[in-house]
Amino acid sequence: MKLHRNLVFATIDSLNQIFNEGKQADKVLRHTLRLDKRWGSRDRSFIAETTYDIVRWKRLYAEIAEVREPFDRANLFRLFAVWATLSGIKIPDWKQFEDTPTRRIKGRFDELSKIRKYRESIPDWMDELGEKELGKKWDKEIAALNQLADVVLRVNTLKTTLENLQNELADLNIETETIPGYPNALKLKERANVFITDAFKNGLFEVQDASSQKVAEMLDAKPGMRVVDACAGAGGKSLHIATMMENKGQLIAMDIYENKLNELKRRARRNDIFNIETRVIDSTKVIKKLAEKADKVLIDAPCSGLGVLKRNPDSKWKLQPEFLDSIRNTQKELLDSYSRMVKPGGDLVYATCSILPSENEKQVKSFLAREEGKDFSLLKEEKILPSKSGFDGFYISLLRKAEKVEK
Numbered sequence: 001m002k003l004h005r006n007l008v009f010a011t012i013d014s015l016n017q018i019f020n021e022g023k024q025a026d027k028v029l030r031h032t033l034r035l036d037k038r039w040g041s042r043d044r045s046f047i048a049e050t051t052y053d054i055v056r057w058k059r060l061y062a063e064i065a066e067v068r069e070p071f072d073r074a075n076l077f078r079l080f081a082v083w084a085t086l087s088g089i090k091i092p093d094w095k096q097f098e099d100t101p102t103r104r105i106k107g108r109f110d111e112l113s114k115i116r117k118y119r120e121s122i123p124d125w126m127d128e129l130g131e132k133e134l135g136k137k138w139d140k141e142i143a144a145l146n147q148l149a150d151v152v153l154r155v156n157t158l159k160t161t162l163e164n165l166q167n168e169l170a171d172l173n174i175e176t177e178t179i180p181g182y183p184n185a186l187k188l189k190e191r192a193n194v195f196i197t198d199a200f201k202n203g204l205f206e207v208q209d210a211s212s213q214k215v216a217e218m219l220d221a222k223p224g225m226r227v228v229d230a231c232a233g234a235g236g237k238s239l240h241i242a243t244m245m246e247n248k249g250q251l252i253a254m255d256i257y258e259n260k261l262n263e264l265k266r267r268a269r270r271n272d273i274f275n276i277e278t279r280v281i282d283s284t285k286v287i288k289k290l291a292e293k294a295d296k297v298l299i300d301a302p303c304s305g306l307g308v309l310k311r312n313p314d315s316k317w318k319l320q321p322e323f324l325d326s327i328r329n330t331q332k333e334l335l336d337s338y339s340r341m342v343k344p345g346g347d348l349v350y351a352t353c354s355i356l357p358s359e360n361e362k363q364v365k366s367f368l369a370r371e372e373g374k375d376f377s378l379l380k381e382e383k384i385l386p387s388k389s390g391f392d393g394f395y396i397s398l399l400r401k402a403e404k405v406e407k
């Protein structure tokens with residue numbers, strides 16, 4: 001592969017914004033990829049994939065290159081040279097790459113690969129936490145979380161069928177395959193920008209990881225029910241739930257951020273979904289008003305996001321251990337407070353995109369032992385491990401509230 005100067009420079013500029021200006025990788029790339037109209041899809045893939053690779057392997061590459069943060073431009077080129085050398089790409093004779101020690105890079109790689117926190121390129125605290133919570137399993141999970149995520153679509157069954165969508169995409173040379181056990185999912189055989197297709201613009205599918213598609217399935221909302229999606233965000237799960245409800249009944253989508261709910265409404269319109277009502281949680285009244293009124297409540301809780309590192313490798317560097325303590329506290333509060341919306345005999349689904357027991361089964365266990373959870377019992381739980389599923393790491397549990405006994 002020949003390296004092109006403008007693509008390498010665009011990659012270096014993106015890295016500078018992510019590492020030195022604290023910007024989010026996906027936002028930076030969205031902006032960078034719009035900068036030059038002459039770039040074709042291969043050029044864009046090069047910039048995006050290389051940037052993500054260097055973000056993912058930042059600690060390992062920095063250790064190999066013997067550079068420390070904050071990275072100046074020369075250091076960013078050194079990280080790039082490590083990436084290129086380890087990818088088997090010939091380093092060009094540009095002045096930025098003068099004296100690149102190719103042999104030393106390979107030697108340092110072999111040496112550092114013996115130590116997990118370098119091999120998997122993660123902060124010390126994350127490595128310690130993973131081992132403490134998952135023991136021997138951590139090795140496999142963190143390795144799986146460093147693999148590139150597949151692109152998975154969820155078919156909008158209100159507007160098309162899996163077969164029709166598969167054919168429509170195939171006509172555009174976007175080949176997909178079904179995934180056994182995931183009835184509405186299609187996996188792209190090769191990465192492609194599906195967002196520019198008419199099928200996407202017409203709401204025939206959403207991009208949603210296979211594990212995430214299991215959440216609405218566990219909730220199993222039926223047409224005509226009243227359902228609350230209490231942490232709906234931009235509505236990834238809400239859209240799926242509303243689709244399963246066939247637009248019949250009421251889905252109340254809540255979040256503390258109005259802008260996320262506005263995005264949800266936009267997506268709902270594209271999907272031809274009409275039974276979602278949004279509510280901003282700006283006081284406890286919003287929850288109280290719905291006390292014991294919902295057939296089903298989903299708490300897709302804010303979490304560490306450790307299960308989705310494949311997709312967001314920069315969160316390895318943005319996450320802080322103190323955030324984890326506070327988020328566990330939030331999860332506990334949400335379970336205690338939002339579970340009150342479930343009517344007797346109704347269901348509560350608690351889910352996270354984390355693989356840490358302290359955010360998952362331990363939260364549920366202590367909820368069931370508290371006064372607030374005394375009427376609930378655990379019916380099912382699924383711990384989706386990235387090493388086994390090949391998709392994101394998730395935790396999903398189904399709790400049922402007891403019927404009221406007449407006295």
Ligand SMILES: C[S@@+](CC[C@H](N)C(=O)[O-])C[C@H]1O[C@@H](n2cnc3c(N)ncnc32)[C@H](O)[C@@H]1O
Binds near residue numbers: 230234236302
């Ligand atoms: C895991 S994300 C939800 C993702 C969303 N359900 C989806 O499928 O796209 C967690 C959401 O919880 C929201 N959140 C944080 N604190 C909250 C609170 N106290 N009450 C309700 N939502 C909250 C966040 O804004 C975020 O959108």
